Amino acid sequence: MLANLINGISLGSVYAIIALGYTMVYGIAKMLNFAHGDVIMVGGYIAFCSIMYLGWPPALAVIAAMVVCTVLGIVIERLAYKPLRNATSLAVLITAIGVSYFLQNVALLIWSANTKVFPNIFEKLPGIPLGDTTIAPVNVITVLANIVIMIVLTLFTTKTKMGKAMRAVSEDKGAATLMGINVNRTISLTFAIGSGLAAIAGVLLCTAYPTLMPTTGAMPGIKAFTAAVFGGIGSIPGAMLGGILLGVIEIFGKAYISTQLSDAIVFAVLIIVLLVKPTGLLGHKVHEKV
């Protein structure tokens, strides 16, 4: 029971970190970046190669993954999405799916379809005994990372000029432009932050579930997207709440109901929440213009 709860919160924290990328990008660009999950996978591979082939220490590997993913996020936005700024949302969605397959296939070319076993980078850290179980270090670090990221992002968007500008752009690009805000640069920054976070999520995910292949990011990506919608897309605390609830529901579903059905349960909960509250748990409704 307790062990399941801890695993659920930990998995949910990974979903939350991924969901933040979805939510921030959706908030600002009003698009679902379906390639976001695959950026996680790239982050996993970069960290894997840095540790296994280059012999770098894990901390450096995480930084390398973040740098590569951040740049990747900016490049994807520039090349694939920016030319479609005024296109229909369906065209953007199809492009995003295309980018997702593109990344998976490039990964297939570079790293082949063979599953890589991700090293346990927190091996040397002790677990924390709690009642009759022990909390694995990866779980502790995942939850802590999630909390730190949430606090930093909340401070960024409420206390800094750039962060406030980001919120302004997500509300009204025209009005933000009139303020002197560079909308394109702000969108780039959002993709950069979301993708950098995806790298962290990738490393944490691969450490907890150490199989790495080109499709590794797909399912967590969809789950995290679900979490973002569940919590209220566009809302940072919503991503956190949605992610953790989703992780807990998934693990409990696996443990007490059925391993096969756990994903179905997750999506059923989402559907019920959206029926009752279409904007998600913490989403605010879009104000009509006066």
Place this chain on the structure above:
Amino acid sequence: MGTMLKVEDLQVYYGSIHAIKGVSFEVNEGEIVTLIGANGAGKSTTLNTVGGLLKARSGRIMFEDKDLHGVPANKVVAEGMALCPEGRRVFQHMTVLENLEMGAFTRSNAEAEETLEHVYELFPRLKERYRQVAGTLSGGEQQMLAMGRALMSRPKLMMLDEPSMGLAPILVQQIFDIIVDMNKQGTTILLVEQNAQMALSVANRAYVLETGRITMSGDAKELAASEEVKKAYLGG
């Protein structure tokens, strides 16, 4: 009194819709100039083009002897020109103070703080409500916020698009009083209004816009007295 804004033969299209068909006008330093015209005449299109939100097909926009052609939209405000857009467009989910801070985006923090005091003097209501989320303000308060936000960039030229829209008469009077105050304190004003009577009563000069063309122009008092304007825009 030098010419602050000079617009020459502006042509603006929405796709194949020809919205502005060769509009020319100028605003001199220290003036209040108003563009009046019926709904759909092209007033907002003109302002939005000058403010950089829309691109002109051809024509020239000179601000203080600088050609604004090729200046990116987000750099226009730094030139000293602010647009308070139609429908206010305050950031609904941000607080009053955050909205004002966004208005000073191109300014240093020290400048922003100084201007904030000035804006609070002009709009004491905004000071009272600085922590309130803008979306919960009344229409009149949102208009004050939109104007205060535009002022935060310390513009030499302030463009206002229908500031009186949807407001109760007593508030309309208040908003116009503030426009006159801003002007007295040194801000040149380009005012777009459907409420022609009010606009003409505060303006020095006026242009009448009809389906994308300027059909009349001149001294505001004289235009207000002319039969054509009375009939078309002043209800008799």
